[in-house]
Amino acid sequence: MTEISISENVSLAPYSTFRTGGPARFFTEPSNEEKLKEVFRFAEEKGLPVFVLGNGSNCLISDKGFDGLVIRIGKLMGDISSEQRDDGLTYVTAGAGCLLSKFGNYCAEMGLEGAEFACGIPGTVGGAVFMNAGAYGREIKDIAVSVRYLENNEIKEIPADECGFSYRTSIFDKKQEAGAQPVILSMTAALKPGDKEKIATYVAELRQKRSASQPLDVPSAGSTFKRPEGYFAAKLIEDSGLKGFALDDSGAQVSPKHAGFVVNNNGSASAEDILKLIDYVSGKVFEDSGVRLEKEVRLIGEFGGEG
Numbered sequence: 001m002t003e004i005s006i007s008e009n010v011s012l013a014p015y016s017t018f019r020t021g022g023p024a025r026f027f028t029e030p031s032n033e034e035k036l037k038e039v040f041r042f043a044e045e046k047g048l049p050v051f052v053l054g055n056g057s058n059c060l061i062s063d064k065g066f067d068g069l070v071i072r073i074g075k076l077m078g079d080i081s082s083e084q085r086d087d088g089l090t091y092v093t094a095g096a097g098c099l100l101s102k103f104g105n106y107c108a109e110m111g112l113e114g115a116e117f118a119c120g121i122p123g124t125v126g127g128a129v130f131m132n133a134g135a136y137g138r139e140i141k142d143i144a145v146s147v148r149y150l151e152n153n154e155i156k157e158i159p160a161d162e163c164g165f166s167y168r169t170s171i172f173d174k175k176q177e178a179g180a181q182p183v184i185l186s187m188t189a190a191l192k193p194g195d196k197e198k199i200a201t202y203v204a205e206l207r208q209k210r211s212a213s214q215p216l217d218v219p220s221a222g223s224t225f226k227r228p229e230g231y232f233a234a235k236l237i238e239d240s241g242l243k244g245f246a247l248d249d250s251g252a253q254v255s256p257k258h259a260g261f262v263v264n265n266n267g268s269a270s271a272e273d274i275l276k277l278i279d280y281v282s283g284k285v286f287e288d289s290g291v292r293l294e295k296e297v298r299l300i301g302e303f304g305g306e307g
């Protein structure tokens, strides 16, 4: 039997870019697919609910933590490789635990075009596939050709057009919502060769744009809300006079730099503090504009109030 290492009562705050949240009853970071399968057997034997975590850059984890098993797919399952094919494209395969920025940089260094947008997104490849992450007019669905995943102890590979990619969602998201636990294992992307220097310049330009407009030095989970059709969440929040707004001195604040981000100053706010502010912001925006903001940030574990 494959040996697995499972820890108990592990604080999840360091595993979330919001830097808050309670403990996981059990926590593990498998290093390969065999161990991952074994970990699911452990959960089944113990009757534990499972949550699959990437880099925690789109999650608000409850102060009560997660009363089950958190499986973190991190760099141990993050190998990258590439293959040039006769169609002139290079097929890059990245393990789900590979950071998206590492994947983007790998492509840029190989002089491959089209993955520049990925360089500044602080998630893993698995989380990016799950969310169909995107920026500056491109998203995962524009480059992915296939995804491998584990479900019910069986490994499957499906073409990208069966992944149900649309704005910040995928079939994996829908499956999780329905109570299943698919684990994305890897993504293969097809990219065409380009001018290496131009690609490097474009990556630097996007980085610069991001750091000029986003509060990258304060804990957050990026855009708090999805973009409502025909509007921009940040503009609606600003129009409601909430840029820089805080309900209290907990540390939860609408970023003064980018109204679309709720931040956790000094990492001192609890998840409840952050959620209270998020709910306040969406309530006020609805009151003022009639537009309902939908959370992009995912709530993990139990929350006392609204969710």
Ligand SMILES: Cc1cc2nc3c(=O)[nH]c(=O)nc-3n(C[C@H](O)[C@H](O)[C@H](O)COP(=O)(O)OP(=O)(O)OC[C@H]3O[C@@H](n4cnc5c(N)ncnc54)[C@H](O)[C@@H]3O)c2cc1C
Pocket (backbone or CB within 6 Å): 017, 051, 052, 053, 054, 055, 056, 057, 058, 059, 073, 096, 097, 120, 121, 122, 123, 124, 125, 126, 127, 128, 129, 130, 131, 132, 133, 134, 135, 172, 176, 182, 183, 184, 185, 214, 215, 216, 220, 221, 222, 223, 298
């Ligand atoms: C400063 C900042 C900037 C950001 N900018 C952007 C941006 O420009 N564009 C954008 O799209 N997002 C952005 N985000 C949000 C976030 O980085 C993306 O949503 C990212 O794709 C989440 O990846 P993750 O690995 O952190 O996922 P997590 O937050 O760990 O998880 C998100 C969801 O994916 C699921 N999941 C994660 N890994 C797997 C896996 N291997 N198998 C199955 N399910 C999995 C989880 O269960 C969860 O439901 C930003 C966040 C921050 C903090």
